[in-house]
Amino acid sequence: MPPKKLPKAPAKTRRRARVTRAVFVCGLCEEPETTTELVNGLCADCRAECLADSEDGAPHVVPGVVPDTFLAVPRRQAPAPVVDVTRYVDEIRRASGYAPKERG
Numbered sequence: 001m002p003p004k005k006l007p008k009a010p011a012k013t014r015r016r017a018r019v020t021r022a023v024f025v026c027g028l029c030e031e032p033e034t035t036t037e038l039v040n041g042l043c044a045d046c047r048a049e050c051l052a053d054s055e056d057g058a059p060h061v062v063p064g065v066v067p068d069t070f071l072a073v074p075r076r077q078a079p080a081p082v083v084d085v086t087r088y089v090d091e092i093r094r095a096s097g098y099a100p101k102e103r104g
């Protein structure tokens, strides 16, 4: 059975809405920029709350800093040091009271 044709769209459609201006709001409390100053997308109250939120004094959220999970590419890290695994295992065996393994 061939598919049925869809009914025609109405001839006259309404004009689409047009954006003429935009207002930024605080990222946490949605306070508009017209009533408060926004720094890095946050108002002063929310920034103070973020900085005072942690127990150890280090802020959970640092305005302007992108967390690692939001990065497209991981941050560059120093390469891990090269470890001689055989020597490391022998050190652990000696420290535990075992003789190093016979190899060869």
Ligand SMILES: [Zn+2]
Pocket (backbone or CB within 6 Å): 026, 027, 028, 029, 030, 031, 042, 043, 044, 045, 046, 047
């Ligand atoms: Zn806010």
